Amino acid sequence: MLLKENNTELKRQINYNVEKIRSDFPILSQLVHGKPLVYLDNAATTQKPLHVLHSLENYYYKQNANIHRGVHALSQEATEAFESSRIKVKKFINALGKNEIIFTKGTTESINLVAQTYCRKFLKEGDDIIISEMEHHSNIVPWQLICEEKKANLKVIPISETGELIFEEFEKLISEKTKLVSVVYASNSLGTVNPVKEIINLAHSYNVPVLLDAAQAVNHLELDVQELDCDFLAFSGHKLYGPTGIGILYGKVNLLEIMPPYQGGGDMISKVTFKQTTYNELPHKFEAGTPNIAGAIGLGAAIDYVSNVGLDRIAYYENTLLEYATDKISTLSGLRVIGTAKNKISVLSFVLDNIHPHDVGTFLDFEGVAIRTGHHCTQPVMDKFKIPATSRASFGMYNTFDEIDILYNGLKKILEVFK
């Protein structure tokens, strides 16, 4: 419990000025039900700093034009802003080339893109795709759809009571029949960080490509796709303090090249006749139609902002928040933390004896505290722990130790009312 007192020390050590960061997020300084907003639903979506808001405003005020085709000044300016965001993403995840960065609507579309192109072409009857028991529905259903179509099998790596992937079971599941492994880097409902490097190494020893769902990892862990050697990686802008409706699919260039296009339309072609169409080069082959230009620019601004603060320092700070919060709320009687992996991002799921998470959510809302309650789009995880739902507090770069105290006091009040 010394962590809070160590806040000043922490500030000095990692030069982390949370008050300065908070002042960059105008939404945080408002009242909800008459109480200061305590936003602890960052795993659902993060708030946006002024830097991102200004980039969106600037685009629509001064740069709005369609990209890639216009010869006029605005079109060129918009194209340049859009493409410079691609380069920012490339640098942020250390991809080899910008042609490996595909703009999508978000993680969900990125995963569906791989299912509908790579798997549609290469998945055969009797083949296997391997996922884990802790996947978000968006990393389950796209594979179910394509497996059903191709008469292939979806295999699931089970998880332990602590919410960790059982690696030995993965070793048993992978075989010559495996065509793809798709696992979450960090779990949205449990917080577990998976040993993705080991997963990738084992999969590669069978020549099996690996997709990482990095939706929850992207704002907590430094991503280096070359270091990881993952074949695909998907994430969303809105969980990285950027806008909604924009996401990324990273793919190794050799894989992207042999994959058929995802959607047909403008921008993804190089020449169209009624007899034959030749496709545009990467990454445009996968970007049919006018993209979310403002979203991409906003994502670029978010990357600038996060990089400026430093993801390593953000991660360090969030870990101290998680530790403080876990210790503190664990002292409440009847509270059980769901997801107790050794290596976690700042996601804290819990259940209270005989009090349903929805009641917890409504009560906390009246304390100004926004948390998530429900199954978090991970129903198999709920089934595994034999619970209908959890309450989930998830911390971001702007949360404070005082806010965790408010959460704790709110929970104490609920226990009092329901006792």
Add this chain to the structure above:
Amino acid sequence: MQQELRELYQQVILDHNKSPRNFRKIENPTVALEGYNPLCGDNITIYLELDDNKIIRDISFQGSGCAISKASASLMTSMLKGKSVDEAKFLFDKFHHLVTAKIDEEVDLDQLGKLAVFSGVREFPARVKCASLAWHTMINALEGKGEKVTTE
């Protein structure tokens, strides 16, 4: 507790949440139906035993859900025991109006009895489904929608 919150979580609701009435299975129901709210995972099964004159001889429920949905099922079953199917349908409409009426709309509480404790729900759009799950399940069971469990 703040006013709106107190109106939502009235003592009666907290009581019924803690000790729900008719929280059991009827072994040979005339009809039983499972209601599910996919948004929150609330899950409730309503059991009904009707006699030849379409009177609800017994009604019970089982399942899991929040305080609002549990108390709603508990109060509903207490209320409907001994009522006719037509009366149940009438109360369904009354209850539905109670929880979905506009905030400034006048709601007739006549004949609602204890169900009036749910009048605070309409201030919480996200919780309307919690309050009405048991009722929708009951009405679907009576109207023969969904899977029927019949006894010989």
